Each structure stands twice: as structure tokens, then as C-alpha cells.
Amino acid sequence: MARIELNRLAHSYKAHPSKPSDFALKEMTHTWEHGGAYALLGPSGCGKTTLLNIISGLVTPSQGAVLFDGRDVTRLPTEKRNIAQVFQFPVIYDTMTVAQNLAFPLKNRGVDRATIDRRIAEVSRMLGLEREMNRPARGLTADMKQKISLGRGLVRADVGAILFDEPLTVIDPHMKWLLRAQLKRVHEESDVTMIYVTHDQTEALTFADKVVVMYDGEVVQLGTPQELFERPEHTFVGYFIGSPGMNVLPARIEGDRAHVGAAAIPLGAGYAPLGAAVKSEIGIRPEFLRLAAGTDGFSVALKRVEDIGRHKILRCELDGRPLAAIAPEAAEIPADGIRLSADPAHVHVYADGHRVPAAGRA
Numbered sequence: 001m002a003r004i005e006l007n008r009l010a011h012s013y014k015a016h017p018s019k020p021s022d023f024a025l026k027e028m029t030h031t032w033e034h035g036g037a038y039a040l041l042g043p044s045g046c047g048k049t050t051l052l053n054i055i056s057g058l059v060t061p062s063q064g065a066v067l068f069d070g071r072d073v074t075r076l077p078t079e080k081r082n083i084a085q086v087f088q089f090p091v092i093y094d095t096m097t098v099a100q101n102l103a104f105p106l107k108n109r110g111v112d113r114a115t116i117d118r119r120i121a122e123v124s125r126m127l128g129l130e131r132e133m134n135r136p137a138r139g140l141t142a143d144m145k146q147k148i149s150l151g152r153g154l155v156r157a158d159v160g161a162i163l164f165d166e167p168l169t170v171i172d173p174h175m176k177w178l179l180r181a182q183l184k185r186v187h188e189e190s191d192v193t194m195i196y197v198t199h200d201q202t203e204a205l206t207f208a209d210k211v212v213v214m215y216d217g218e219v220v221q222l223g224t225p226q227e228l229f230e231r232p233e234h235t236f237v238g239y240f241i242g243s244p245g246m247n248v249l250p251a252r253i254e255g256d257r258a259h260v261g262a263a264a265i266p267l268g269a270g271y272a273p274l275g276a277a278v279k280s281e282i283g284i285r286p287e288f289l290r291l292a293a294g295t296d297g298f299s300v301a302l303k304r305v306e307d308i309g310r311h312k313i314l315r316c317e318l319d320g321r322p323l324a325a326i327a328p329e330a331a332e333i334p335a336d337g338i339r340l341s342a343d344p345a346h347v348h349v350y351a352d353g354h355r356v357p358a359a360g361r362a
């Protein structure tokens, strides 16, 4: 188990970085609690692998420190950090059997035979590899090889953290679900800190207790799946998480009203003026919009209705911008124009992408 602290950490691959865009990782300070299951989530190029490699010791950061349980490990090589790693593609020995591959990290550290046998039996059961144990790794499918890689990551009981870099990329979709559920169970049983890199929100939300959302070299939010859903701290989080993502609309904020074109949308509380220089927007998740009766709410142009079984997605436009709303499966959708209303407690205000706290609301 390890508590991982990132202290004013930043990294540039350039020798002489001079501007923010030279940094693959912009300055961040975070503590990741021991025993937590964290997912690093973000689009390609946002810096996830760079951050993971700094934690594992493959990359030395150009600024700041990494501490494991209070000990500065910034300049320690990977093998001195007491971590296990699982990469995107299988890293196994083709000439060894499955059992020998699983035993390798333990044998390497001089663990006794009885413990090795017990651990590889546990891990093989967990991953459904029992029947393959005596087969040579060569010739196994990519799926199977990656399971062995996962097993090698999980086999040591003494590691402080296990780092996974998109470990299920080569696994077929059905098996992905099973393995993710197994990893979650392993985490619950072992209490080891796990950090799991992915660009897939489903993978992140089903695996992690805490999701670290990265965008353009920054951690834009670190929160539980529910926090990311209910209170996105950045428009990117709102847009990236959820299906469909949060509606983000340019808006003029006046006290407790947001004006989008002709629509005046009530906010949950009053806001101080944002200033003319900032890009002011509101964010409303489709789940918090509903069909309004009579003259309630605001008028939108309905473009199409998608029936996805559990509910309907109303694809609308407000002031020429797309706006999605979720309606119950049984809802009658009027053909002659619709009005929507938003739950004011779930209308967020953003200045230059960052959520603005309301006066009187956290």
C-alpha cells in the first residue's frame, strides 16, 4: 500500500521549456490515498502516460517531486519503488509456461516455493487461467497473453501500487467486462493502490473510486464518478463524461439568471458578475432537462428524437446551438414545438471552462 503525493509536479520533454504549451504535464499538486482505485482518464495526448511514467520512475519530471508514503522517490529507478506495472501490450516470456510466467516476479525476489504456489494458484483462479498453467505462453492468443501480464502485475502481495496503462486494449469486449470486474474485486480484497490509465469513460467509471480527469496536460477534476456527473468542475469533464455529454452553451449571466439567446434560464443561486473578458457558459446535463408544460421553461427547436430503449434523447437547438435532453421512454413528444425546463440546482456556470461557485452554493 502506498499514499502517493505529487508535489508541484510538471514535465516538459523540451530541454528549455518557455511557455505553458511546452509542458506535457502542467504543474499539479495532489495526494492519492493509499488503497485507492484511481483511473487516469483523458483523450489521447493529454499527458496520462507521462504522469504514469513519472509515478513508475520511467520518466524523471522536469519539476517537482513524487513521494510514496512520505518518501521522496522522484529520482529512484522503477525497481526501487516497489510497484508493479501492466502495459497495453503483453509483456511475457514466450519460452516459459503460463505458471512460470506468473511465478517469475516472485522467484526473482526470492519468495519461497510454497508462497509462490499459493499466489499463482490464487491469481490463476482469479483470471480463469487454471487450465492453461502448463501450456507454453508461445502460441496463446493476445487475450490470453494479456491475462498473463495482468496476473504478473497482481501476483506480488507486497507492492505499494499497481499501475495499469490501458491494459485491456487488446482484450475482446466481453472479456473486458469480466476482467474489469475481476480487477475491481482484487482491489477490494487486497487494498493495494491501483492506478489505471484509460481514455474510455466506461472503463474509468466502472473501475475507479476516484477518477482523475486530464485535459491538455492538466488535472481538471479529481472526484468520484458521482461528483464528475453531478458537478463537473470543467466543461471538458461535463462533455467527456456522460452519454450524451453535458450541454455547454455560451450564456450571459445576470444574478440568478442565465440568458441564452431569448431564453432566461433560472440558476440555483445568484452569481457575481463574471466580467466581460471571460468566456461565460452554462452547463446542463441532458438528464436535468425535462419537457415543460404550458408556458414554463424555454422554447427549443426539436431536430430529432432518438429512441434508445431505456429513454428517448431529444436532439434540439437553442439559439442555434445543439442541446440534448433525456425524456422518459413513454413521454409524448408534441410535434408543434417543445419547451424544456432545467433543474436550477443542476445548471452550472463556467468562466473560461472552469466552474464558478455560486454565492451561497458550494
Ligand SMILES: Nc1ncnc2c1ncn2[C@@H]1O[C@H](COP(=O)(O)OP(=O)(O)OP(=O)(O)O)[C@@H](O)[C@H]1O
Binding pocket: 013, 024, 042, 043, 044, 045, 046, 047, 048, 049, 050, 051, 199
Ligand atoms: N518521449 C516523448 N518525447 C517528446 N514528446 C512526448 C514524449 N512522450 C509524449 N510526448 C508528448 O507529450 C504529450 C502527452 O503525451 P502522453 O503520451 O503522456 O499522453 P496520453 O494522454 O498518454 O496519450 P495516449 O492516450 O495517446 O497515450 C503529447 O503531446 C505527446 O506528443
